[in-house]
Amino acid sequence: MPPLLASSYAAMVSTGKLIDPGIAARVFVSPRKRAQTTYGLLFGFDVSHSQVVAEKVTVTEETADWNYGDYEGLLTSEIQDYRRAKGLDSDCDWDIWRDGCEGEESVQEVTNRLDHLITKINDIHRSCIMHGEAPADVVLLAHGHILRTFVKRWLRIPMADQFSIMMPSGAIGILSYDDHMINKPALLVGLAPQSEKGIAN
Structure with a gap:
């Protein structure tokens, strides 16, 4: 990983930053x-010793990339x-969003595992007061x-539907909910700087 990318990560991860381990x-x-x-x-060391409490870290195949099988590379x-x-x-012509990978993961299998993960995430958020109090x-x-695929499923877009998403290596994307409602998943496009107290937005 290039040092520039590593230092960029460090600038984004800390208390009050874009990614706040706390x-x-x-x-x-x-x-x-x-x-x-x-x-x-991002967090230092490994999943057992880092800025994030180990009990909050889950290593899971649900976030593994598509299994391309014979199509790999x-x-x-x-x-x-x-x-x-x-x-x-x-x-x-073949389209991974419609056809999947022959003999490996089908589109439905990838959809199922991501939808299962999204349900877990929704449950985590549902247990919080959806206005930042927790x-x-x-x-x-x-x-x-798989992250681009996750975005499609987060937004409840069928896999075969056209929805072009670009995500370069090392990029950070933010998904959220419209009106703080679990049943209204949204893609957050653009980050506004935090306004100073007393200054109108």
């Missing part, structure tokens, strides 16, 4: 090495050629594709 209700971490490394850059065009050679996709931040440390 108000993290739960941290879900993919078991893959990249996510573990990112955890260390292939470009979309290479996967499409591979499938055509096997007599698949005669009427349209620590309620939930942090997911995972991989680009």
Whole structure:
């Protein structure tokens, strides 16, 4: 991980910062090495010894990236050629959001595991007073594709529906609820600076 990225993480993680370990209700971490490394850059050390109380950290396959199987490392065009050679996709080209990964995780299986995780997160938030009176931040440390998939499911968008999302490596995205209501999931776009007391927004 480049030092610049590591120092950028350090600037975002602290009391009162974008990621405040003190108000993290739960941290879900993919078991893959990249996510573990990112955890260390964010919170220090490992999932057992860090700024976040160990009991609040869950390492789970629910946040692991898609299981690509034979498609691992292939470009979309290479996967499409591979499938055509096997007599698949005669009427349209392969699309992971619609077709999943042959012989591995189906779209429905990925949907199920993410929906299960979202239910857990909703339950964590439901037990809080949804106006910031109780620590309620939930942090997911995972991989680009599964995080983009998570956004779709958070917003209750069917997997096959077109919804283009870009998420570069090391990026931070924020999901929330409209009107502080669990049944109104939302994508927070843009962060406004905190206003000084007495200054109108």
